[in-house]
Amino acid sequence: MERQLFFSxxxxxxxxxxxxxxxxxxxxxxxxxxxxxxATAGLEGIHSEWCVNEKVALETAVGASLAGVRTIVTMxxxxxxxxxxxxxxxxxTGVNAGLVIISADDPGxxxxxxxxxxxxxxxxxxxxxxxxxxxxxxxxxxxxxxALSEEFDTPVMLRTTTRISHGRGQxxxxxxxxxEPRDYARDISKYVMVPQYARQxxxxxxxxxEKLRRRAEESPLNVLEAGSSxxxxxxxxxxxxxxxxxxxxxxxxxxxxxxxxxxxxxARLYDHVSRVAVVEELDPFFEEQVRALGLPVIGKAAIPAxxxxxxxxxxxxxxxxxxxxxxxxxxxxxPPAPKLAxxxxxxxxLPVRPPVxxxxxxxxxxxxxxxxxxxxxxxDIGCYTLGALPPLLALDSCLCMGASIGMMAGFNKALGRKxxxxxxxxxxxxxxxxxxxxxxxxxxxxxxxxxxxxxxxAMTGHQGHPGTGLRPDRAQGPSVDIQKLCEGIGVRCVTVxxxxxxxxxxxxxxxxxxxxxxxxxxxxxxxxxxxxxxxEVVVDxxxxxxxxxxxxxxxxxxxPGEDAIAVLETCTGCGLCVSVCKRGALSLSCAEDPS
Amino acid sequence: MNGTTTVTLAGxxxxxxxxxxxxxxxxxAGAGLEVKASEVKGxxxxxxxxxxxxxxxxxxxxxxxxHADVVIATELLEGIRGLDLLGARGTMVCASTTRITPGxxxxxxxxxxxxxxxxxxxxxxxxxAVDAEGIALQAGTLRAVNVALLxxxxxxxxxxxxxxxxxxxxxxxxxxxxxxLRAFELGRAAVASQEVES
Ligand SMILES: Cc1ncc(C[n+]2csc(CCOP(=O)(O)OP(=O)(O)O)c2C)c(N)n1
Numbered sequence: 001m002e003r004q005l006f007f008s009x010x011x012x013x014x015x016x017x018x019x020x021x022x023x024x025x026x027x028x029x030x031x032x033x034x035x036x037x038x039a040t041a042g043l044e045g046i047h048s049e050w051c052v053n054e055k056v057a058l059e060t061a062v063g064a065s066l067a068g069v070r071t072i073v074t075m076x077x078x079x080x081x082x083x084x085x086x087x088x089x090x091x092x093t094g095v096n097a098g099l100v101i102i103s104a105d106d107p108g109x110x111x112x113x114x115x116x117x118x119x120x121x122x123x124x125x126x127x128x129x130x131x132x133x134x135x136x137x138x139x140x141x142x143x144x145x146x147a148l149s150e151e152f153d154t155p156v157m158l159r160t161t162t163r164i165s166h167g168r169g170q171x172x173x174x175x176x177x178x179x180e181p182r183d184y185a186r187d188i189s190k191y192v193m194v195p196q197y198a199r200q201x202x203x204x205x206x207x208x209x210e211k212l213r214r215r216a217e218e219s220p221l222n223v224l225e226a227g228s229s230x231x232x233x234x235x236x237x238x239x240x241x242x243x244x245x246x247x248x249x250x251x252x253x254x255x256x257x258x259x260x261x262x263x264x265x266x267a268r269l270y271d272h273v274s275r276v277a278v279v280e281e282l283d284p285f286f287e288e289q290v291r292a293l294g295l296p297v298i299g300k301a302a303i304p305a306x307x308x309x310x311x312x313x314x315x316x317x318x319x320x321x322x323x324x325x326x327x328x329x330x331x332x333x334x335p336p337a338p339k340l341a342x343x344x345x346x347x348x349x350l351p352v353r354p355p356v357x358x359x360x361x362x363x364x365x366x367x368x369x370x371x372x373x374x375x376x377x378x379x380d381i382g383c384y385t386l387g388a389l390p391p392l393l394a395l396d397s398c399l400c401m402g403a404s405i406g407m408m409a410g411f412n413k414a415l416g417r418k419x420x421x422x423x424x425x426x427x428x429x430x431x432x433x434x435x436x437x438x439x440x441x442x443x444x445x446x447x448x449x450x451x452x453x454x455x456x457x458a459m460t461g462h463q464g465h466p467g468t469g470l471r472p473d474r475a476q477g478p479s480v481d482i483q484k485l486c487e488g489i490g491v492r493c494v495t496v497x498x499x500x501x502x503x504x505x506x507x508x509x510x511x512x513x514x515x516x517x518x519x520x521x522x523x524x525x526x527x528x529x530x531x532x533x534x535x536e537v538v539v540d541x542x543x544x545x546x547x548x549x550x551x552x553x554x555x556x557x558x559x560p561g562e563d564a565i566a567v568l569e570t571c572t573g574c575g576l577c578v579s580v581c582k583r584g585a586l587s588l589s590c591a592e593d594p595s
Numbered sequence: 596m597n598g599t600t601t602v603t604l605a606g607x608x609x610x611x612x613x614x615x616x617x618x619x620x621x622x623x624a625g626a627g628l629e630v631k632a633s634e635v636k637g638x639x640x641x642x643x644x645x646x647x648x649x650x651x652x653x654x655x656x657x658x659x660x661x662h663a664d665v666v667i668a669t670e671l672l673e674g675i676r677g678l679d680l681l682g683a684r685g686t687m688v689c690a691s692t693t694r695i696t697p698g699x700x701x702x703x704x705x706x707x708x709x710x711x712x713x714x715x716x717x718x719x720x721x722x723x724a725v726d727a728e729g730i731a732l733q734a735g736t737l738r739a740v741n742v743a744l745l746x747x748x749x750x751x752x753x754x755x756x757x758x759x760x761x762x763x764x765x766x767x768x769x770x771x772x773x774x775x776l777r778a779f780e781l782g783r784a785a786v787a788s789q790e791v792e793s
Contacts (some may be wrong), residue, residue, distance in 0.1 A: 350676050351705040353697040355608065355643030388643065391702060550703050556642055559701035 001004035003213075007171045009138040009146040009164040010267035013102060014039030016142035017173070018046050021179035022100075024414050026061055028054045030076030031111035032165035033104035037074055047413065053437035054079035056406045057475045058086045058101065059436065062399060062422070063378065063410025065099040066191070068182035071410075072147050077105040084121075084251040085400040085432075087155075091125040092201040092400060093191050094153035096456040097182045100148035105161045107281040108308035115306065117282035126209045129157040130221065131236040131257040135169035137256065143177050144221060144257075152208055152215075161281065163238040163308070168460050169210075183432065184411075184448045186377070192379065207290040210337045213260040221256030221264055224272075231322050232273035234266065234286055234297075239309055243279040246315035261289045267332040269294055272286040274326035277302070277318050281309050293334065296327040320550055354400075359557035360534070360572030362524035363452050364421070367394035368553060368576055369505040370450070373512045375421040377477040378405040378411065381434070382425035383458045392554045395423065402432025407435065411579070422449040427457035427465040429482065434489075440517055441491050448511045449519045451482060452498075462529060476535075486519045498524035499534070527572055535573035535590040539565050543585035550586065552578035599652035601660035602752070604741075605677040606669035607695045609742035614766065616669065618745055619624050622762025625653035633658035633719040635696050642695075644673060644678075667748045669727065669740055670695050675711050678718055687711075687720050688748040690727035691741055723747060723786055730781045739778035742767070746782025756783075 007015065013036050017025060025040040025048045027033065041048040051057035054075040061073035079080050080087060080103050087101070103121065108114040118498055122129035130145050133139040138160065189197045215291055216222055229249040236255040244252065253269045255261075269276060278287040285375040287299030302317040303309065315576075346352055357364050363384040370377055371394060379395030380403060388395035397407055408422035424426035424433045440447060457463040464470025469479030486493035492514075496507045504522055511518045544564035557571035565577075565586070578586040606612045613634055623630045632723065634647040650658050657680060660684030668674030676690030681687060691711055699705040708714075715722040725747040731739040742763070745765075749759050767775045 315602050347676055347679055350708060351672065351697045353607065353642070353644045354671070355641035356698055358641065383641065391698070547700075554698060556698055556701070559696065560703060 001523060004170040004172055006168055007135045007139070008035060008166055008168050009132065009135050009160055010035035010166070011039045012135040012171050013142055013160075014043060014137040015173070016139035017019055017072045017100075017220040018043050019174060020143035020146045021070050021177045022072050022146070023181070024061070024064040024410070025074070025426055026057045026104075026410070026537070027052050027074030028052070028057050028079055030079050030104075032106055032160070032162040033074045033076045033079070033102060035165070036072070036102060047491070049413075049443050051406070052435045052442065054083040055086060055402070055432065056085040056436045056439045057397065058090070059403045060410035060413070060439070061099060061407030062086065062090060062095075062403070064098050064408035064414040065095045066098050066184055066397070066407070067411045067414035067419070068184050069414045070098045070179060071305060072100045072102060072142070074102040074104070076112065077103055077116055078112065080118055087121070088125050089193050089400050090155050091127050091205055092193055092198055095149055095155055096184060099155045100142060100145040100158050101155055101162070102147060102166045103159045105159060105282075107161055113318070113502050115282060117285060117364065118157075119259065119285045120283065122159070126205050127154050127157055128152065128212050128257060129159055130256060131159050131258045132164055132219045132256070133237050135167065135171050135344070135569075138164060139171045140174065141221070141256065146177075148215070150210060154208060159237070161210055161238055167238070174206065177331050185437050186376065186396050188388055188393060192385070192395055193398050194385055200446070201344065201345065206338065206340055209260055213262065216257045216262040217264050219257045219262075222262050223252075223254045223256070224265060224268060225252040225254060226272070227251035229322075230275065230326070231316050232269045232276040232330055233279055234269065234276065235279040236286075237281075239279045239281050239314075242311045242314045245305070245311045247318065247479050255286070257544035258286070261286065263293060263332070263334055266290055266293065266295070267334070269330065274329065277321065279303060279309070279314055279318075282306070289458050294330055294333040296310065296330060325534070354389055355386060355552060356389070356556055357383065357432055358527055359555050359570045360532075360574040362454060362522065362574075363387055363499050364392070364553055364555065365498050365504055365524075365574070366450055366452055366522045367392050367503070367578050368580060369508045370421065370423070371392065372505070373421070373508060375448070375512060376419060377412065377423050378404045378407040378420050379424075380424040380428050381459070382428055382452070384423065384425055384452050390554070391552050396420075402436060405433055405436035405440060405449055407450070409440045409443065412445055412447045413443070418446045418448065420447065422447065424449065424451055426451060426453040426455065426467050427463075428480065430466045430480070433522055434485065435520070437486065437491060438489055441489050445517050446515065447517050450508070451519060451521045453482060453523045456526050456529055458526045458528065462526065469519040482521055490520050491517055491518040493521065495521040495523050498522040499574060501576055527574075533573055534575065535588045537567045537571055537573060537578060538587050538589055539567060540585045540587070543583045545583060547582070549580050553577060553580065562578065599650050599660070600646060600665070600753075601650045601656050601663045602667065603648070603677065603680050604647045604667045605673045605680070606645055606741070607673060608645050610645070610669045612645045612647050612669065612690045613740065615669070615741040615745055616649050617763050617766040618742065619649045621765040622759050623649065625761045625765070626754050626758045628652060629655045631655045632657040633713040638686060642717035644676070657679050665748060665751060667744055668751055669693060669744055671709065671711060673698070675714050678714055678720060681718070685720050686723065687715055687752050688725065688751065690721040690742060690744050691724035692726045693728045693740060723751065723789075725782065725785055727782065728786055731778050734781055734784070735774040742775040742776040743782035746779035747786045749779070749783050750786045768777055
């Protein structure tokens with residue numbers, strides 16, 4: 001027989017991750033989650049890193065999952081608040097290789113500022129959750145979580161509490177799971193969460209939740225355990241262990257896969273006993289759902305809603321009910337699967353009119369240059385996200401504000417090369433791009449970041465930000481110099497005039513070849529603000545062969561005419577089309593210099 | 596529904612849909628009605644389809660309605676698309692000479708439709724087709740297409756000329772009021788003469 005190991009839950013998770021084929025682990029320290037990454041760091045075959053915070057850790061993990069390796073990301077309960085922005089939308093995009101988010105909660109606040117119940121997050125994000133009740137399960141459930149993640153294309157939450165993470169127990173090692181790294185395939189409508197794609201993904205999330213519920217009904221992780229009394233208990237995690245000791249004769253519904261709740265299994269418990277209690281620490285998470293089935297249940301009216309439980313607390317709380325006259329039997333009312341709205345159908349035969357990058361927008365110049373490099377552009381949120389739509393198709397991902405750099409970092413780390421580039425706007429950089437840049441520097445990422453500095457928060461209506469110093473009343477305040485900021489971190493950084501297409505192209509080409517981490521600031525004020533007319537594009541109809549290179553830029557001011565390209569009056573004369581034309585059919589006649 | 600009139604303005608970002616809606620809302624409010632309105636902002640300047648709804652009546656509950664009684668479309672394709680927004684016995688007031696070609700049509704991936712009259716007839720919709728562009732130019736600026744069209748639509752909406760004037764004065768910035776008042780008058784007159792002809 002294999003030697004049994006004596007592991008804390010956290011060590012068990014680390015070993016369980018390696019056994020399940022995880023190749024990437026990251027997180028941010030916080031009790032009671034910290035020892036997981038400390039343990040993986042000592043193991044073979046898995047890359048471990050501390051990230052700058054939980055949001056960046058999750059984004060890095062998403063990058064690694066996209067790159068094709070099974071990944072765990074760890075944090076304490078409040079850490080998920082910091083990571084909530086990527087977390088909520090990750091439910092929509094799903095994953096490539098399995099991704100398991102480990103949330104370690106701290107009932108009783110041994111070492112925390114609050115005792116929030118993160119089971120609510122699994123429900124909020126409509127993702128599956130597993131809750132181990134000892135070290136062996138902590139070890140085993142990681143592989144279960146990865147399997148669910150890949151089968152259902154979803155992140156999976158593995159939720160522990162202090163007593164599971166820090167409690168110790170024997171663990172019987174299991175045969176390693178054989179997994180091959182997955183190939184990365186760009187899939188814009190899956191990974192770029194602009195409204196039109198997010199709406200489609202959101203329907204899949206709702207359908208996925210019902211499929212997961214059916215899985216929870218069948219899952220051996222959710223066990224109906226026969227007892228010899230007329231009393232039943234629903235529990236998960238360490239609360240299950242306490243309840244087993246307190247009521248050895250009771251029937252149990254032990255929930256290892258605790259979200260979504262298997263309604264039919266809950267109802268089946270009621271076939272065997274006339275009184276049922278839910279034993280859970282913190283919120284009435286199961287209790288509310290059981291009540292919604294119309295079933296009588298003993299819950300938070302007896303079991304404390306704050307702090308940790310123990311055997312005695314559970315026994316004292318429930319003992320009076322065991323003696324009491326059972327409530328009248330009631331039939332459960334199974335909630336129907338929720339109805340989905342009929343998606344609005346685009347009128348047949350009518351061209352759609354999605355928003356587009358404006359004529360002359362400097363973001364287009366960056367995409368035109370990036371396209372020539374074989375790099376996956378991890379995107380972010382702003383006007384520049386429009387570059388992901390046809391015909392540019394210039395971004396591979398858009399998860400949440402600030403996600404580009406962390407995703408680039410995780411992607412490149414997992415593949416061991418400069419395979420992705422982060423593309424982020426100036427306002428977004430200040431919002432949440434600085435911390436992942438610090439992270440990428442600290443973790444020695446091979447990578448490139450392009451900051452699209454149009455000197456404004458364009459998408460939301462041209463608000464100021466720390467880079468411009470503009471206040472809501474347009475008064476000028478102090479401003480932060482992005483280049484100095486990057487250099488202060490220690491990152492190589494150049495600023496390029498984004499209207500100089502050639503210079504931008506060269507800078508991106510050079511940085512793509514360079515080793516280490518570099519930032520390119522592509523600087524050009526938003527054309528909607530400057531309303532600048534840089535010149536006039538002249539078409540040489542003899543030379544134009546309608547090859548379409550310029551049309552592919554997706555500029556609303558260029559259209560193929562009958563014999564040659566036509567330049568419309570909305571053209572600002574930015575000259576990008578001139579720069580991509582291979583036949584010299586386009587030229588720029590510069591605007592008169594008024595001075 | 597329930598004595599509430601729903602008007603939806605449809606157009607392309609940058610066409611002044613929001614200003615048009617503001618004029619209508621002020622006019623209805625000035626006429627002593629309750630008004631609720633809703634617009635989806637955000638991408639208004641990025642050339643996408645834009646919708647803005649104004650509802651008025653004795654008492655208005657919701658800011659949007661499932662169907663519109665009148666759609667005012669500042670562009671032909673958006674007018675054809677907007678037919679789907681109309682309820683039974685609806686009226687479409689469309690700037691039928693204004694075409695803003697979407698990217699997919701520019702790139703020849705899709706065709707620009709042009710049979711507004713046919714599509715309207717198929718649905719039994721009353722169509723008021725107006726050369727709002729011509730009228731706006733006559734008034735002095737192409738930018739007044741929105742208000743020229745509002746002038747046309749005023750013939751099917753229950754407000755007096757004085758009420759419209761007050762609405763325009765309240766909603767339109769002083770610097771461009773003059774030209775918009777002209778565009779409104781010309782738009783209104785254009786439909787009045789159409790009706791005499793037919
Ligand atoms: C957490 C969060 N806050 C706010 C927003 C709204 N929002 C979307 S993009 C953006 C900023 C875009 O500015 P920038 O990065 O400079 O790009 P630009 O639009 O100028 O190209 C904001 C505030 C959001 N999507 N998420």
